[in-house]
Amino acid sequence: MPRENAPRSASSRPPSSTVWRDLACVVVVTAIVAALCVSFDVSELAYRWTRRAERFQLDELPATLLMLALGLAWFAWRRWRELQRELVRRHALEKEAERLLDDNRRLVVQANDAQERERRHLARELHDELGQYLNAISLDGARIRDLSAQRDAETHRLALNVVSSATHVYRQIGTMIRRLRPTGLDELGLATAIEHCVDGWRERLPDATFSLAIEGDFGGLSDRLNITLYRLVQEGLTNVSKFARASRVEIYLVRAPRDAVDGRDEPEMREETRDAGGVDEIVVTMADDGPGVDLAAPRAGLGLIGMRERVEALGGEFRIASEPGNGFMFCARVPAHAGLAEPVAVN
Incomplete structure (x- = not known):
């Protein structure tokens, strides 16, 4: 998931070029209005139109309007100052929320x-x-x-x-x-362990049809990433055994640069695989044609929440797509370097 980045402090204030442009517009419009008033003798015309209503003191109206304009300007300035303080406060709260989110992910x-x-x-x-x-x-x-x-x-x-x-x-x-502990994960690697896991579910669910496609090199991954990817497939198959025991299940596991992922998933997932490329990542997609679920309805289980937390804790993204009667699908994308120690810079 991708989380939204907190706005920077500079974004909470309008650019200086915009401020000067708006001020220039005000000055130009004021000068145009003044020139038009001089050309058409607006004051004399206003006097001729209002002298019959002198008893109402309409000639004092310009001063009143000027005071009203000054009062509205002061009111707008006060609101602007309050808005600036609110933006600063919200920015601080967003930074604090981002820090707490990072702490929560480390705890996960x-x-x-x-x-x-x-x-x-x-x-x-x-x-x-x-x-x-x-x-x-x-x-x-x-x-x-x-x-x-x-x-x-x-x-x-x-x-x-x-x-x-x-x-x-x-x-x-x-x-x-x-x-x-997945069989063969430590000795034979991730791909073999997932194949063994799928073979086990083939025996337990004879009415279901499983299709597994693995592409790319899965060597050199961290143990944390290996176990996360395995648990994703394991939890997905467990959900199939609960809700789609007689469905067709397709599992796709690939390691490739982002711009090399060809979008074999559903249309709503394809945009997720088309952002800035060049980053080596792993994509896990599992789809079935079972009864599906209503994603808007509350769910009591914690399986999907645990899957999302595992993926996002490694800096990845987790998406699900489902409709009643149209099957269920999840797609997880995790950087291939997740869980590995960061290289130490040498001065």
Whole structure:
């Protein structure tokens, strides 16, 4: 998202050239009016027209109008001063809001990093500790099963149950580990991890059709960016499983300069990919032809909010487009250097 930049202090004041131009216009118009009054003897004409109403003191009207004009000028000057003070105050508030927004994004980044570290630690503990003991239980159960095959039918049956239960728990823990830490993300890279994720959802949603297109080199990305892109796809597929289980899902992941993105997304997204180019970025687009949602209606879930916060915390933009009956689509654009340490300038 792109956030709007706060106006600069110079923009709260009119340019000096505009002020002098307006003042010159006032002087010129005044001179023209004075010349016309001299040419047509406006004062004499006004006297002839109003002398029959002398009892109403209309000849004193010019002085009254002059005082009114001065009063209105003073009133306008006071309002202008108040407007200047209000602009300065609003500018300070916008700067403060921008600072708080930056602080909030840093907190989001730190919270996400802490969450991913905890998930990684938990996944490692589940794999190393529980996985090891479950494997030992399964081996012991298999040994008991083999020894009791010809001796005790009841023991043999219980041993089979132990082996089956250990295998089931081991598979469930494997599923939990994959949810906590994407399979192959650290070893094989982002593209392979996303392909594995999509393959898993193909098995869970046999009525849905998935299309995945990955273009570009995804090496050299920060761990923070890798996990953010993976979570975007993961959360998008989770939403498909909730609201569009029998739909066609198209996933597009590309790394390219901004001006090289060819606008394969929806028309309302294409303008987002046509700004000033030259910046290496990653675009993730996911669309389905499911029932869609009314974006104007309030939503209780936090999935889309979490996706937006993750993307914007890395300096990216997140857009969604949907209408009831016309499917759902989201598009995220993130700079490819997001999450990497800034180079230190050498004097």
